[in-house]
Amino acid sequence: MAKELKNLTKRADNYSQWYNDLVVKADLAELSPVRGCMIIKPYGYAIWEKMQQQLDKMFKQTGVQNAYFPLLIPKSFFSREAEHVAGFAKECAVVTHYRLRSTEDGKEVEVDPNAKLDEELIIRPTSETIIWNTYKNWIHSWRDLPILCNQWCNVMRWEMRTRPFLRTSEFLWQEGHTAHATKEEAEAKAQEMLKVYAEFAENYMGVPVLQGVKSETERFAGALNTYTIEAMMQDGKALQSGTSHFLGQNFAKSFDVTYLNKENKPEYVWATSWGVSTRLMGALIMVHSDDNGLVLPPKLAPIQVVIVPINKGDEQLAQITAKLQPVIDQLRELGITVKYDDNPAKRPGFKFADYELKGVPVRLAMGGRDLENNTIEIMRRDTLEKENVSFDGIVELVKNMLEDIQKNIFEKARAYRDAHVYECDNYEEFKERVKDGGFFLCHWDGTAETEAKIKEETQATIRCVPFAYEQTPGVDMVSGKPAVARVIIARSY
Amino acid sequence: MAKELKNLTKRADNYSQWYNDLVVKADLAELSPVRGCMIIKPYGYAIWEKMQQQLDKMFKQTGVQNAYFPLLIPKSFFSREAEHVAGFAKECAVVTHYRLRSTEDGKEVEVDPNAKLDEELIIRPTSETIIWNTYKNWIHSWRDLPILCNQWCNVMRWEMRTRPFLRTSEFLWQEGHTAHATKEEAEAKAQEMLKVYAEFAENYMGVPVLQGVKSETERFAGALNTYTIEAMMQDGKALQSGTSHFLGQNFAKSFDVTYLNKENKPEYVWATSWGVSTRLMGALIMVHSDDNGLVLPPKLAPIQVVIVPINKGDEQLAQITAKLQPVIDQLRELGITVKYDDNPAKRPGFKFADYELKGVPVRLAMGGRDLENNTIEIMRRDTLEKENVSFDGIVELVKNMLEDIQKNIFEKARAYRDAHVYECDNYEEFKERVKDGGFFLCHWDGTAETEAKIKEETQATIRCVPFAYEQTPGVDMVSGKPAVARVIIARSY
Secondary structure, three states, X not given: OHHHHHOOOOOOOOHHHHHHHHHHHOOOEEEOOOOOOEEEOHHHHHHHHHHHHXXXXXXXXXXXXXXXXXXXXXXXXXXXXXXXXXXXXXXXXXXXXXXXXXOXXXXXXXXXXXXXXXXXXXXXXXXXXXXXXXXXXXXXEHHHOOEEEEEEEEEEOOOOOOEOOOEOOEEEEEEEEEEEOOHHXXXXXXXXXXXXXXXXXXXXXXXXXXXXXXXXXXXXXXXXXXXXXXXXXOOOOEEEEEEXXXXXXHHHHHOOOEEEOOOOOEEEOEEEEEEEEOHHHXXXXXXXXXXXXXXXXXXXOXXXXXEEXXXXXXXXXXXXXXXXXXXXXXXXXXXXOEEXXXXXXXXXXXXXXXXXXXXXXXXXXXXXXHHHHOEEEEEEOOOOOEEEEEOOXXXXXXXXXXXXXXXXXXXXHHHXXXXXXXXXXXXXXXXHHHHHOOEEEEEEOOOHHHHHHHHHHHOOEEEEEEOOOOOOOEEOOXXXXXEOEEEEEEOEO | OHHHHHOOOOOOOOHHHHHHHHHHHOOOEEEOOOOOOEXXXXXXXXXXXXXXXXXXXXXXHOOOEEOXXXXXXXXXXXXXXXXXXXXXXXXXXXXXXXXXXXXXXXXXXXXXHHHEEEEEEEEOOOOHHHHHXXXXXXXXXXXXOOEEEEEEEEEEOOOOOOEOOOEOOEEEEEEEEEEEOOHHHHHHHHHHHHHHHHHHHHHOOOOOEEEEEOOOOOOOOOOOEEEEEEEEOOOOOEEEEEEEEEEEOHHHHHOOOEEEOOOOOEEEOEEEEEEEEXXXXXXXXXXXXXXXXXXXXXXXXXXXXXXXXEOOHHHHHHHHHHHHHHHHHHHHHOOOOEEEOOOOOOOHHHHHHHHHHOOOOEEEEEEHHHHHHOEEEEEEOOOOOEEEEEOOOHHHHHHHHHHHHHHHHHHXXXXXXXXXXXXXXXXXXXXXXXXXOOEEEEEEOOOHHHHHHHHHHHOOEEEEEEOOOOOOOEEOOOOOOEEOEEEEEEOEO
């Protein structure tokens, strides 16, 4: 069984298969009988819960409050904002009826044709429309602004090709929707929330991200600007990990949301929206994990430390447990999540493989000889380094090791990412090299034509115009036309 | 504006209207453009979040883990369990298509008739079917049991008559689903979770509940036993506030879920499910609140203490704020949520009325004279008692007052409930008295006929056979037949 656990596709053999295997074998998620929808298993959900809790705290620190808006949105709402409907028309689930027909024996169930809805309802793919329809009633004067709402919910986009966490028809996310009196304030809020996402990705997930602004083609449907954080996976592909949109007055105009300014004159309200989803789970898995399984950042690991006794007989187990108990207590007092696994039905070897697969950051093991020598075995999951250390001071050692792992996996991911960001000025060279992954910093003439040509010929897309990059003008590598800035081009998930 | 806030229907005039008014005026929720679906506003959602956090903690203490299962369930799954489909067939939302059709200008959107789903999908009204279809793959041997999963999610039941929180087409809830090797273990789990609900209702919501078992007619569709907690509202009506079901092997048989026991023989798995929903918000509002607005239990109040400075000019405000700051800091250090409302745009009188309406448990106010005299005004929301006290020791006073309010509102609700529980042995008397509300303890012959007759003639239903009641046999008040126990009969929400 321990061997079976280890029987994971190697990243070098097939990165994509390695990911799919790992999601299932580490008990994170599985496919469901509903096309494109997944079941998030308890271990996977526990990681998502930790993400939620931290993000929620960070949102609230910026003044955001949670609320809840309906799952179903009247179809007509989508038509109000022209770009929005064009963006989402092809991927919505539509509720047309509200009743099954049940036969006496309960064996056959038909949709009752008489229970057709007057207006069809869409399962929300995103909630701008119903929220702005609501804000109309909440906003009258400048005193009512800003409104800073967020909701944690499920959304549905009928995707043709799905992969667990990365792209599923139903997914869990948060969507923030803010309303402001001025353009400047809304723009600032959109950028503030992007910074929250970047801070979360780097300091909690240990995932380095590049912040930037999307090209017009890649913007959210209805936005004037879409800001993004882009992470690099171990195959050099990009994963868009969170977006924040400056929506201008588009939704305010579509839903007629005005406020009276301090001069008592009506003005349209300015908007932002921003979201991250269970897609972050995909980034977390793909950035850190290895051929032995998951590698989790300590700050998001459901179990931070696992302790396995290696005993001969019950008496020795009692001795080991008695020796370990104060350590378990002290670690828990420090707020560290400890699992003591003395389950006799599973062998230590199986447990070791299983916790490696599940990415538990630190593993302690204690056997008979350790008891005699006052030692304990400690292993860190990120480097798989194992050593036998003195039992005294183990609490301090574990605490420091958790901090070090958190830092180390981020540094490792950043070093990998930095080593795979290239400036490139030659399209032929680009076409050849982009196949192997990486982020390419290339001058772009700003036209959708060039963007489309690159995508068609290389499957790579413009990820963003990066913020933290000193720009110099140049020449578009494809069209030869003048370009004001370099953009990041990469293949992506 | 303060007057408008107070313009709440009186309970004595129209209890039902008072409730509807209060939900809107206290900013808890509002109707949405989607029939029967509500928008939970930030203040209402903040209360629900506190409920969720506490319940989630209590569930986890019993070993339960969270997971997430799909929103959409294949129609055929519902047919597998005969009673289940009969119970839910009339109230489901059905997804038949997965795509809109968009025209060029974005103005018209039609459902694309070519994108009809092969199998229609139901928006979950509850998730037993898809969860037991999943458990089939998770359960092989006795070693895989028990499975203790919960999910926090939205569900949809197409209700014809809706009221905010009490009965809405979409609502938020948690649904726990457990799988066990033995009947005894499953029965014990169903009862354990009922006790968790009762403890939460009484110790956190301050709502006294009667625990008991439902009659066969009132059971959950597919259950062998449904346990319930029943609370009494201020109009004497019952509100079913949480249910826990012993499902026997019904779903295991429908979805063919067996395990190999220790003798390596296959047996069907035993099941429970249990849930509470945003309906609890209705109970919370109706049990404690009064003609001035909400009364919230301190343990669930988003703001526990509000402090309002009553200043003349900015200089005095600075003095008051400087004096109060250490108190604010000390209260927050004790984990108490404090709002200091020095917003100059609103008058103190408006603030007082608003925080009363919103049920903030303790209000402090400090003016110029208080500064001189080293005093402060304190008001408790439950009794509306107001007094001027010494500033010294205010932190301790507030802390104790919060504890006292939590206790007092529970005691008050329990005294009211206890004063409205009656033994009754005469059907004519019952018919007359039940109009005025109250719980009636009556002997029942155990037949569905008698139950139906009572319901038809009085609109009252059997709420449960209560646990904590010393039963003596007697004679059914309606049929005159022998009865082994008294049941609780009441009108209900």
